[in-house]
Amino acid sequence: MGLWKTINIALIALKVNALRSFLTMLGIIIGIASVIVMVSVSSGSKQEIERAIDQLGSNMLSIRPGASVSGGRHSAAGSATPLTEKDITKLKHRFDFLEGVSGSLSTTAPVIYGNSNWTTSIRGVHTDYIDVRQWVIDEGRNFSERETRSGGKVALLGQDLIEKLFGGETPLGARIRIKNVPFTVIGTLQAKGESSFGRSQDDVIFIPISTARMRVSGRNDRSVPDMVGNIYLTVSLDSNIQIAQQELTEFMRELRKIAPGAQDDFSVRNFSEFIRARNETSSTLGLLLAATAAIALLVGGIGIMNIMLVSVTERTREIGLRLAVGARRNDILMQFLVEAVTLCLIGSFFGVAIGVSTGELIRQTSEIPVLLNVPIIFVAIASATFVGIFFGFYPAQKASQMNPIDALRYE
Amino acid sequence: MKNVLIECQSVCKDYAMGGEVIHALSNVSLTICKGEYVAIMGPSGSGKSTLMNLIGALDVPTRGDLVVDGLNLSIQAPDTLAEFRNHMVGFVFQQFNLLPRTSALENVKLPLFYSRKPGGDADDQAKACLQRVGLADRMHHDPTQLSGGQQQRVAIARALVNQPSVILADEPTGALDSKTSLELLDLFQELNQSGITIIVVTHDQEVADKSRRNLVFRDGRIVTDTVINADRAV
Numbered sequence: 001m002g003l004w005k006t007i008n009i010a011l012i013a014l015k016v017n018a019l020r021s022f023l024t025m026l027g028i029i030i031g032i033a034s035v036i037v038m039v040s041v042s043s044g045s046k047q048e049i050e051r052a053i054d055q056l057g058s059n060m061l062s063i064r065p066g067a068s069v070s071g072g073r074h075s076a077a078g079s080a081t082p083l084t085e086k087d088i089t090k091l092k093h094r095f096d097f098l099e100g101v102s103g104s105l106s107t108t109a110p111v112i113y114g115n116s117n118w119t120t121s122i123r124g125v126h127t128d129y130i131d132v133r134q135w136v137i138d139e140g141r142n143f144s145e146r147e148t149r150s151g152g153k154v155a156l157l158g159q160d161l162i163e164k165l166f167g168g169e170t171p172l173g174a175r176i177r178i179k180n181v182p183f184t185v186i187g188t189l190q191a192k193g194e195s196s197f198g199r200s201q202d203d204v205i206f207i208p209i210s211t212a213r214m215r216v217s218g219r220n221d222r223s224v225p226d227m228v229g230n231i232y233l234t235v236s237l238d239s240n241i242q243i244a245q246q247e248l249t250e251f252m253r254e255l256r257k258i259a260p261g262a263q264d265d266f267s268v269r270n271f272s273e274f275i276r277a278r279n280e281t282s283s284t285l286g287l288l289l290a291a292t293a294a295i296a297l298l299v300g301g302i303g304i305m306n307i308m309l310v311s312v313t314e315r316t317r318e319i320g321l322r323l324a325v326g327a328r329r330n331d332i333l334m335q336f337l338v339e340a341v342t343l344c345l346i347g348s349f350f351g352v353a354i355g356v357s358t359g360e361l362i363r364q365t366s367e368i369p370v371l372l373n374v375p376i377i378f379v380a381i382a383s384a385t386f387v388g389i390f391f392g393f394y395p396a397q398k399a400s401q402m403n404p405i406d407a408l409r410y411e
Numbered sequence: 412m413k414n415v416l417i418e419c420q421s422v423c424k425d426y427a428m429g430g431e432v433i434h435a436l437s438n439v440s441l442t443i444c445k446g447e448y449v450a451i452m453g454p455s456g457s458g459k460s461t462l463m464n465l466i467g468a469l470d471v472p473t474r475g476d477l478v479v480d481g482l483n484l485s486i487q488a489p490d491t492l493a494e495f496r497n498h499m500v501g502f503v504f505q506q507f508n509l510l511p512r513t514s515a516l517e518n519v520k521l522p523l524f525y526s527r528k529p530g531g532d533a534d535d536q537a538k539a540c541l542q543r544v545g546l547a548d549r550m551h552h553d554p555t556q557l558s559g560g561q562q563q564r565v566a567i568a569r570a571l572v573n574q575p576s577v578i579l580a581d582e583p584t585g586a587l588d589s590k591t592s593l594e595l596l597d598l599f600q601e602l603n604q605s606g607i608t609i610i611v612v613t614h615d616q617e618v619a620d621k622s623r624r625n626l627v628f629r630d631g632r633i634v635t636d637t638v639i640n641a642d643r644a645v
Contacts, residue, residue: 005524016512321508324469325522325569326497328490404469408508 003338010339013311014346024307025347027300028387032351032380033358034293039376040359042286044369049283053272055192057134059099059241060272063087063231063252066265080265082227087255088126091231094251097239100128103209103228107217111165111205112177118164121204122178124212124229130156132232140172140187143208151210155183159191160203181215183207245270300347301387308340308395319399320407333400340392341385348384352377416576416608417443417466422475424461424631435461437631438475445576448603449610450619453628459612460581462628466610467500467579468492480576497525501570505582507562509554515541515565516550522573540568544598560591567598577608584618596621 014021065080088101105124110117123129127148130137137156147154155176162171171185192201207216209228235244249268258264312319319332327335356372363370424436436458443449451459464470465477468484471492477484480499484492496502501522509518519537541550544564554562563583570578580599584592596618603609603623611618619625620639627635 012513317508318510321510322521322525323493324467324496324502324508326493326525326573328493328525330490331493331525405464408469408504 028347031297033355036355038289102126102129105229124209316410323404336396341388344388450622
């Protein structure tokens with residue numbers, strides 16, 4: 001006997017009690033719909049996190065000067081000995097696994113072009129900075145090594161600045177002024193959008209770090225003539241970032257002559273870990289949501305079992321007759337199992353439709369990130385099938401074990 | 412020697428009921444040949460229905476051998492018995508036992524659904540059987556749209572659809588009026604003349620009179636076994 005015929009029998013049986021079948025299905029519909037919505041929402045926020053990490057570069061580390069400690073008293077962060085060009089040179093010399101290294105010396109100042117001006121973040125950087133922080137040159141070119149070293153008066157503009165100062169026109173070759181120093185725009189940066197902290201990353205201008213030090217930052221500390229602010233570096237993808245982080249920390253302690261047992265006056269940070277930790281709560285919440293959805297599905301399954309038991313009892317005579325005309329126990333088992341699974345599958349199709357449209361609605365009307373993907377739908381349908389088999393088995397088993405004579409006489 | 416279809420040798424059937432053992436059949440020995448038309452009579456609880464259920468493989472004997480068409484039903488696996496019920500016997504019940512909300516045609520096709528032997532087109536076979544019982548024009552009707560006699564004819568068509576060797580009818584006229592009963596008995600006679608063995612369990616002397624052999628049961632034993640209507644032998 002064919003499976004298709006069995007499914008057909010199941011459909012007829014379900015149609016006979018259409019309202020009851022629908023009410024039973026409702027449990028599965030709600031269960032599947034909530035599984036889809038919950039999983040979509042939690043994988044949406046997971047995707048958001050991954051994107052933030054990707055943007056930072058998963059192989060990027062930063063070194064920042066920490067708080068100086070004198071006589072047990074901590075000063076403000078950044079008050080310790082600044083990092084310098086010499087540190088960068090030594091780092092490059094010491095470690096093969098470094099792919100790019102750049103300082104970053106930031107200050108905020110107004111940028112003037114013609115009669116418009118805009119106060120923005122001015123960042124003095126090395127040539128590697130673009131690659132290390134995963135920026136892309138949109139138009140024009142990056143600084144040359146020579147410009148970086150010798151205080152070239154050239155600038156790379158972020159998209160926000162182009163919008164504000166140039167009204168979207170190409171700024172290549174234009175002359176702008178920062179603190180009365182004229183700069184030539186030699187390139188533009190592709191937009192990056194908001195950072196995971198919600199600030200625009202495109203409101204920025206890059207200039208060579210030497211120029212920033214000498215002419216713009218106002219932090220040209222005579223005692224440290226070659227300070228570089230923070231150092232950003234990328235390690236090659238085949239090296240272990242945790243080990244690199246450890247080795248860098250040890251090396252920096254050596255360079256800064258920190259006695260064994262004393263506290264670091266700098267920090268080596270791994271950004272992707274930082275973001276992951278920050279978002280741990282949101283993934284825990286996602287797990288909780290998924291668990292709630294699974295419980296909804298479980299309750300739906302219990303409803304299926306309940307109604308299948310009723311159905312088996314109601315159809316005792318039919319079962320007796322089927323046995324009398326030659327149905328094997330397995331045939332009866334399959335018939336009721338297929339009926340339960342069919343109920344669940346039809347329910348899951350409705351559930352998928354409702355779940356997907358609810359997810360879409362959330363995506364369009366709220367800030368909550370939602371990621372609807374095809375695997376979720378398959379997982380939902382597969383779990384509905386599983387629920388059908390699991391909760392349909394006992395009633396089907398009960399039906400198949402009936403004594404044909406008693407079943408035929410059942411009133 | 413005639414062709415033996417059913418052979419009972421000291422068949423016993425005990426039931427446990429409320430801690431008490433009831434001997435529904437005790438030491439029944441009986442031979443039924445192909446093409447016979449047997450009526451089994453006796454009071455309620457005399458064991459006649461039990462024998463019918465054993466012959467139809469709905470149940471197995473407690474002791475003794477029951478061989479039908481060379482197959483010893485006492486020692487078969489459940490799936491073999493199911494197959495046996497499917498193509499060796501056709502049941503006709505007092506209450507018809509048709510599937511509700513299912514057309515006459517679909518009801519007749521039911522045994523074919525469980526049939527594992529390759530056959531022709533199920534629709535054609537079922538239609539031919541409905542034709543044989545005179546219901547060709549009612550095949551798309553639901554049981555509720557058919558009279559009692561018509562429903563029983565559908566049930567007979569269902570019993571015939573796998574070309575069984577024997578039809579087992581348990582009080583087939585019990586729920587019918589006398590006119591319809593007579594029509595049904597004519598149909599049985601017709602089927603018997605075409606070579607099908609028929610065994611009828613009945614309370615009704617008129618039904619028994621139409622057969623060619625009467626068995627009377629009492630307390631789980633055969634008390635009389637008489638051949639009647641010998642002149643009508645095939």
